[in-house]
Amino acid sequence: MQMSFNALEEQRVKMNRCSPVLAGIFILGFFFAAPAMGADTIKIGVAGAHSGDLASYGLPTVKAVELVVNDLNASGGINGKKIELLVEDDVCKPEVATNTATKLVSQGAHIVIGHICSGATKAALPIYRDAGIIVMSPSATNPALTQSGEYPNFYRTIAADDAQAKTEVDFAINIIGAKKIAVIHDKGDYGKGLAEFAKTFIEQSGKAEVILYEGVTPGALDYSAVVQKIKRSDADAVIFGGYHPEASKIVTQMRKKRMDTVFISDDGVKDETFIKVAGKYAEGVYATGPADVTSNPITQAARKAHKKTYESDPGAFFDNAYAAALAVTNALARAGSTESAAIAEVLRQEDVATPFGLIHFDEQGDATGVGFSIYQVQNGTYVQVK
Amino acid sequence: MDYFVELLFSGLTRGSIYALIALGYTMVYGIIGLINFAHGEIYMIGAFTALIVSTVLSIYNMPLPAIIVLTVAASAIWAGAYGYTIEKLAYKPLRRAPRLSPLISAIGMSIFLQNYVLLAQTPDFLPFPALIPDFPFMEPIAGIVGSSDLVILATTTVIMVLLSLFIKFTRTGKAMRATSQDRTMAMLVGINVNRVISATFITGSALAAIGGLLIASHVGQINFFIGFIAGIKAFTAAVLGGIGSIPGAVLGSLILGLTESFATGYVSSDYEDVFAFSLLVLILIFRPSGLLGKAAAEKV
Numbered sequence: 001m002q003m004s005f006n007a008l009e010e011q012r013v014k015m016n017r018c019s020p021v022l023a024g025i026f027i028l029g030f031f032f033a034a035p036a037m038g039a040d041t042i043k044i045g046v047a048g049a050h051s052g053d054l055a056s057y058g059l060p061t062v063k064a065v066e067l068v069v070n071d072l073n074a075s076g077g078i079n080g081k082k083i084e085l086l087v088e089d090d091v092c093k094p095e096v097a098t099n100t101a102t103k104l105v106s107q108g109a110h111i112v113i114g115h116i117c118s119g120a121t122k123a124a125l126p127i128y129r130d131a132g133i134i135v136m137s138p139s140a141t142n143p144a145l146t147q148s149g150e151y152p153n154f155y156r157t158i159a160a161d162d163a164q165a166k167t168e169v170d171f172a173i174n175i176i177g178a179k180k181i182a183v184i185h186d187k188g189d190y191g192k193g194l195a196e197f198a199k200t201f202i203e204q205s206g207k208a209e210v211i212l213y214e215g216v217t218p219g220a221l222d223y224s225a226v227v228q229k230i231k232r233s234d235a236d237a238v239i240f241g242g243y244h245p246e247a248s249k250i251v252t253q254m255r256k257k258r259m260d261t262v263f264i265s266d267d268g269v270k271d272e273t274f275i276k277v278a279g280k281y282a283e284g285v286y287a288t289g290p291a292d293v294t295s296n297p298i299t300q301a302a303r304k305a306h307k308k309t310y311e312s313d314p315g316a317f318f319d320n321a322y323a324a325a326l327a328v329t330n331a332l333a334r335a336g337s338t339e340s341a342a343i344a345e346v347l348r349q350e351d352v353a354t355p356f357g358l359i360h361f362d363e364q365g366d367a368t369g370v371g372f373s374i375y376q377v378q379n380g381t382y383v384q385v386k
Numbered sequence: 387m388d389y390f391v392e393l394l395f396s397g398l399t400r401g402s403i404y405a406l407i408a409l410g411y412t413m414v415y416g417i418i419g420l421i422n423f424a425h426g427e428i429y430m431i432g433a434f435t436a437l438i439v440s441t442v443l444s445i446y447n448m449p450l451p452a453i454i455v456l457t458v459a460a461s462a463i464w465a466g467a468y469g470y471t472i473e474k475l476a477y478k479p480l481r482r483a484p485r486l487s488p489l490i491s492a493i494g495m496s497i498f499l500q501n502y503v504l505l506a507q508t509p510d511f512l513p514f515p516a517l518i519p520d521f522p523f524m525e526p527i528a529g530i531v532g533s534s535d536l537v538i539l540a541t542t543t544v545i546m547v548l549l550s551l552f553i554k555f556t557r558t559g560k561a562m563r564a565t566s567q568d569r570t571m572a573m574l575v576g577i578n579v580n581r582v583i584s585a586t587f588i589t590g591s592a593l594a595a596i597g598g599l600l601i602a603s604h605v606g607q608i609n610f611f612i613g614f615i616a617g618i619k620a621f622t623a624a625v626l627g628g629i630g631s632i633p634g635a636v637l638g639s640l641i642l643g644l645t646e647s648f649a650t651g652y653v654s655s656d657y658e659d660v661f662a663f664s665l666l667v668l669i670l671i672f673r674p675s676g677l678l679g680k681a682a683a684e685k686v
Contacts, residue, residue: 187656215656219615221403222605224396224535225650225658231529232389245511245607252606256520258529277513277607 041084042077042332044069045104047114047124048139049092058116060315061138061324062087065113067305068325078333090115094123101127109133110338113324116317118142125151132340134347136328138320143197146364153340155347155361157323157354159371165197167288167372168239168264171386173208175374176262178236182212184226184250186242194241194266211235218246227253230261237262244274248282255281262286270375270382287382288372291356293319298326299355323354323370327361392530393651394644399535399604401643402542405636406597407620408627409549410469410590412635415624416566417586419485423492424472425594426617427499428465430610432595433514433602434503435461440515454517461599462592468499469591470584478580496617503610510609517603534604541600545593546636553632558585566630619662626666628679637677641665 046065048058069083077083086109090097097120104112105127112128112135115121121140128135129151136155137145143160145151160166172178181202185195192215202210212233216226227250230238238254238261240247247269254261263285270287278285293299302322306314330352335342351358359369375382407429414422439460443453476495480488518534553559564572565582573579601616602608619642627638642662649661669677 214654217655217658219611220658221400221601221616221619222396223655224399224532225393225647226655228389228392228396229651229655231392245609248511248607249605256528256532256534273511277511279513279606281606 041082042338043084043086043107043109044328045086045088045107045109045112045114045133047088047090047097047100047104047112048116049120050087050089052091054092054117057139057316058089058092058114060318061113061116061321063306063310063314064138064302064318064321065325067302067309068322068329071305072329078329079336083329090117090120090124092117092120094119097121097124098127100124104128105131105133111328111332111343112136113138113321113328115140118145121145121154125154129153134328134340134343136324138324139317146366149364152365153344155324155327155365155367157320157327157356157359157367157370158317160366161193162197162201163366163371164266164288165194165239165241166201167374168266168286169198169201169205171286171288171374172237172239172262172264173202173205175386176237176264178262179208180211180233180235180237181208182214182230182233182235182238182261183210184212184230184238184240184242185215186218186246187215188218188242190268191240191242191266195239198239198241216242216246216250218242222253223250224253224257226250227257227259230254231257231259235261237264240265240269242266243268244271244277247285248274248278251278251285252281264288264374267372275377275380275382282377282380285377286385287375287377289375289382291369291371291373292384293355293357296355296357298322298353302355319355320370323356323359323367326354327352327359327367388530389651393647395531395535395539396651397644397647398640399538399643400646401623401640402538403597403601403616403639404620404623404643405542405639406545406593406600407616408624408635408639409632410594411621411624412627412629412632413562413586413590416630416632417562417583418477418481418569420477420488421492421621421629422472422477422587422590423489423617423621424476424495424499425590426613426615426620427496427503428468428472428591428613429594429598429616429620430503430608430613431468431499431598432461432465432591433598433608433612434507434610435464435595436517436599436602437512437514437608440517444515450517450519457517458596458599461595465591465595465598466588469587473584473587478583496613500610500613507610511607512609514602514606514608516606517599532604534600538600538604541596545596549589549593549632552589558582562586622662622666625676626669628673628676631676631678634676634678641677 046062048061049055050058073082086107088100088104090100097115101124115124116139118140121137134153138157141158141161143162172181183195183199185191199210202208216223247265251263265287267289270289275282331343331346334346347361351360356370359367361367373384374386376385410425436457440453440457472495476491477488480491518537521533524533561577561582564577565579623639623642624635627634645665646658646662650658
C-alpha cells in the first residue's frame with residue numbers, strides 16, 4: 001500500500017513535470033493549426049528584405065508574387081489547390097536569412113521566391129538545399145550563386161553580374177567571329193570588373209584569345225598610344241569596359257586611324273551622349289544594355305494590375321519577381337506535384353511567358369532571356385540587334 | 387618600325403599640347419614666382435570659347451579656313467582676357483603677401499572657374515567640331531600619322547619659334563626678361579612691371595587656349611573638367627624641364643609626352659602615369675631644379 005502510494009505520488013509529480021511540456025504542445029498545436037488546416041494548399045515562401053534600409057528592394061517582390069498568386073487563386077489555384085504565401089523578412093542580413101530559411105522550411109514551404117540580396121541568399125541556400133526546396137531569386141546577381149554548382153536548387157530571373165560580359169563575349173565570338181580580342185578598360189570598379197569577366201569568358205571559350213588587356217587612364221588628353229597598340233595587335237574586335245567619354249575618344253581615334261575593328265562595349269556606353277559626342281564615328285559600335293520590356297503585353301498588364309491594386313508604380317526588381325512568380329507557379333502546375341525534381345524538370349525544359357518574353361532556365365539555374373541585349377549604333381541611334 | 391614612328395608621333399603630339407600649356411606655367415613663374423594653378427582652367431575655357439565661336443560661325447555657313455582663323459583668334463583673345471582679369475583680381479592684390487597666399491588664391495580661382503563653366507555651360511561632355519580637316523594628301527599615311535597630329539606639331543613649332551623671337555627681340559620681350567631677372571631693378575630703369583606681368587599672363591593664356599582647341603579638335607570632345615588633368619601634366623612637364631625656363635618647359639613636355647606614349651606602347655597603359663611620375667622623381671633627385679632649371683632661368 002505504502003509502496004503503491006509512493007508510486008502514485010511519483011506519478012503525480014511526473015504528471016506535474018509533464019504538464020508544461022503538454023501545454024507547450026497544445027500551444028504549438030494552435031500555431032500549427034493554421035497551416036494544418038490547409039493541408040492541401042501549395043505553400044510558396046517569399047523571403048527578402050521587407051523592413052529596414054533595403055526594404056524597397058524586397059517589398060516589390062512581395063507585391064509581384066501577391067498579384068500573380070491572387071489571380072491564380074481567384075481562378076481556382078493550381079491543379080485545384082489554393083496557393084498560400086508564407087512571407088518572411090530577412091532584412092537582407094545573412095545571419096537573419098538562415099533563421100528565415102529555417103522558419104520557412106519548418107512551415108513546410110514547397111518552394112521559395114527569394115531571397116533579395118546575394119549575401120542573404122547565399123547564407124540561406126544550404127538550408128533549403130538540405131531540405132530539398134527550390135529557391136528562385138528575382139534579384140541576387142552574384143555570379144557564384146549559380147556558377148559554383150554548389151546550389152543545384154537555386155534559380156534566378158535576373159542576369160548575373162557577369163552576364164553583360166558574357167553577352168559581349170558570346171556576340172564577339174559567335175556572331176562577329178572574332179578570333180583575337182583586345183580587352184580594354186578604364187581601371188574603374190565597373191569597367192575593370194567587366195573586363196576581367198570578359199577576359200575569363202574569352203579564355204574559357206577556347207575559340208578566341210585575349211590578344212591585349214589594358215587599362216586606360218580616364219581623362220587623359222588622348223588615347224592614341226593605346227589605339228596604336230590595338231592596331232598593332234591586329235585584333236578582330238575590341239571589348240571595352242567603362243563609360244562613354246573614354247569609349248568615344250578611343251573609337252574616334254581608331255576610326256581616324258582608319259581602323260574598322262569591331263568595337264563592343266557595355267551599358268555605360270549605351271547612352272545617347274556617346275552618339276552625340278562620337279558623332280559619325282559612333283556608327284557601327286555595339287553596346288549591351290538591358291532588354292527593353294516595356295512593350296511586352298505581360299509587362300504592361302502586370303504594371304497596370306500593380307497600379308490598380310497598390311495605387312502606385314512598381315518598385316525595384318518587380319519585373320524579375322513577376323517573372324519568377326510566373327515561372328514558379330507554371331512549374332508547379334505543369335509538374336503536377338510539389339516534388340523538387342519534377343519542378344526542376346519543368347523549369348529547365350519548358351518555356352514560360354514572362355515580362356521578359358519566353359524564358360526557361362539553364363543547367364546552372366540562370367534564366368535565359370532576362371539578361372542583356374546587343375544594340376548597335378545605326379544612323380545615329382541605338383538599335384537592338386540581338 | 388611603323389609602330390615606333392606611330393608612338394613617336396603620338397608622344398610628340400601629346401608633348402606639344404603639354405608644352406603649349408606648360409609655357410604659361412613657366413613664364414608666370416619666371417616673372418612673379420607664382421604657380422598659377424588656374425592655368426589649366428584657362429586651357430579649358432579656351433576650348434569652350436572655340437566650341438562656341440566655331441558653332442556660331444558654322445551656322446552662318448562660313449568657309450572652313452575663315453572659321454578656323456576666327457575661332458583661333460577669338461579663343462586666344464578671350465582666354466587672354468581671362469588671364470589678364472585673373473591676375474588683376476586674384477594675384478595682384480597679393481603681390482606683397484607671403485608666397486602661400488597667392489598659391490591658395492590660384493587654387494581657389496581654379497575651383498571657381500571649373501564650377502563656373504559647369505554651371506554656366508553644362509556638366510556633360512560636348513562634341514567638338516573637327517576644326518582640323520583630314521587632308522587628302524595625308525590619306526596614304528593616315529593610319530600612322532593623322533592630319534591633326536601634323537597640324538598640332540606644326541602649329542606648336544611655329545608658336546615656339548614666334549615666342550622665342552618675341553622674347554628675344556621685341557621691347558615687351560626684353561622687358562619680360564628684365565623683370566624676371568630682377569623686378570626692382572627693372573622698375574628702377576623705367577619698365578612698367580605691371581604691364582609686363584599682364585602681358586605675360588595674356589601670352590600664356592592665349593597659348594593655353596590654342597592648345598585647348600587643338601586637342602579638343604583632335605579628340606572631338608570637351609567638358610568642364612579637361613583642364614584639371616592637362617594642367618597637372620603640363621605643370622609636371624614644366625617642373626621636369628626646370629620651372630621658369632622656356633626651353634625647359636618645351637623639353638620637359640616633349641619628354642613627358644614621349645615617356646607616356648612609349649610606356650603605353652611597349653609596356654602597358656596601366657603604368658602610363660607611373661612611368662611619367664617616376665621619371666619626374668628621378669630627374670628631380672639628380673637635378674633638383676629640373677633639366678634646364680636655374681642657369682637657363684636667368685636668361686629668360
